[in-house]
Amino acid sequence: MSNPAMTEHPTNEPALRLLLNAQVYGPQALGRQNLLLGGGKILWMGIDTPDLPAQLPVETIDLQGRRLIPGLIDGHVHVTGGGGEAGFRTRVPAPMLSRYTRAGVTSVVGLLGTDDLARGTRELVAGIYALREEGLNAWGYCGGYHLPPTTLTGSVRGDVVFIEPLIGVGEIAISDHRSSQPTLDELLKLASEAHVAGLMTNKAGIVHLHLGDGPRGLELVRQALDISELPARVFNPTHVNRRKALFEEAVELARRGCHVDLTAFPVEEGEDAWTAEEALIRYLDSGAPPERISVSSDAGGCLACFDEHGRMCGMGVGESGALLDCLNAVLARGVDLERALPAFTLNPARLLRLPGKGLIAAGADADLVALDVNGAAFDVFIAGRAHLRDGAVLRRGNFEA
CATH class of the missing domain: 3.20.20.140 (Metal-dependent hydrolases)
Incomplete structure (x- = not known):
């Protein structure tokens, strides 16, 4: 088994993430949406901003109209x-x-x-x-x-x-x-x-x-x-x-x-x-x-x-x-x-019979990619966890330089 201490993984992952102002292709065009991620899933998606209790540990990310596609x-x-x-x-x-x-x-x-x-x-x-x-x-x-x-x-x-x-x-x-x-x-x-x-x-x-x-x-x-x-x-x-x-x-x-x-x-x-x-x-x-x-x-x-x-x-x-x-x-x-x-x-x-993969919908897996204006990956989430943010790699393998 690998030693988790050797990995370059963030340890302060929030329990919930709220993605705002995403231009969603799920893969069908769904227009501008907000998404709540938690427990590895897309818990909710809608055009209104949800009213969440202040006690919940939520990280809010404004995607500013970037295209959001399934991983x-x-x-x-x-x-x-x-x-x-x-x-x-x-x-x-x-x-x-x-x-x-x-x-x-x-x-x-x-x-x-x-x-x-x-x-x-x-x-x-x-x-x-x-x-x-x-x-x-x-x-x-x-x-x-x-x-x-x-x-x-x-x-x-x-x-x-x-x-x-x-x-x-x-x-x-x-x-x-x-x-x-x-x-x-x-x-x-x-x-x-x-x-x-x-x-x-x-x-x-x-x-x-x-x-x-x-x-x-x-x-x-x-x-x-x-x-x-x-x-x-x-x-x-x-x-x-x-x-x-x-x-x-x-x-x-x-x-x-x-x-x-x-x-x-x-x-x-x-x-x-x-x-x-x-x-x-x-x-x-x-x-x-x-x-x-x-x-x-x-x-x-x-x-x-x-x-x-x-x-x-x-x-x-x-x-x-x-x-x-x-x-x-x-x-x-x-x-x-x-x-x-x-x-x-x-x-x-x-x-491949991978349920929850390949689409953006409430209940689907939170595997998501936000694209920049050039079509490159800008933000990448796997099971709701951030691997790329603002184009920067957050998680690397144990043996990556």
Whole structure:
């Protein structure tokens, strides 16, 4: 267990916070509102200032008309670090707490990638618990790129049922030279394990699928939908904007009931890919169900490129800050905030079955982000506790400089 005395956390948190003059997007536009926070929840919201007893310890914060949105949900994060495709020196370190909160991210879902051997489910669960102790909302997936998936209990169903933070399996790689080349039967068995575990626990119970550059694209998922009784929502492909043709396949799968996920990675001019902002606009304009799209960052992951021999020829590192960058880029293209925001908040909350997340309403969790005029996170509250105030970091992880 970490020593609380070692953390840079304020010890004088008020029991109640009153936020005044917030321009609320919950994610729908609700106009100027006042909110009372307490016990980790939004206790009340309204246009009038509540008459509270003078004896109550209340901190009042005037947001001066700033936009107040639900905390962003980053559904694809390498909380223990990713990478390793070009030797142990290319293993990416784990991101620290404020890397998330400075980006307006209040909830993350952690996972393993290519390296699901040197890094395993034990380390992942420990990393999730550490982030929770530091005040972040965190869950995770058992498994990694390869089959059979790495687990704690010996099965996906056992992990999801008995390990509280684990809500599904992923990121299982398909159409990628780094995958274990899963067959249709293997994918169906894996999906059935996740689905039944979700039924038993009311967790997400999904298979989060890494999509590579391979020409087979989403063929395996289409076949699974064609021949099985499994609900389409169980299959959750990500990185679907990495090729333009793959994106079109993903839109059609969304029409069939799958929830598809975009990755906010950099795209070079002339590359056969869509930026997350371009893909999100195209998706919203396509007429596909708007509730079946989300955007994640791949934070802490290795954004690798490979030559024709499968050797890594370059790498970057995903950052949670890419989510706000993407959202602001979409807004700059003329999309209304209430239309763009669900892909970063309410949509992943519903897919992941995280009640109280992704919305602003009385009774919801007090995970809130106030944006400055440039769209950066100005104030961040998680369960009503301040992590950022006036753009300054108040809470840091134990080992942050």
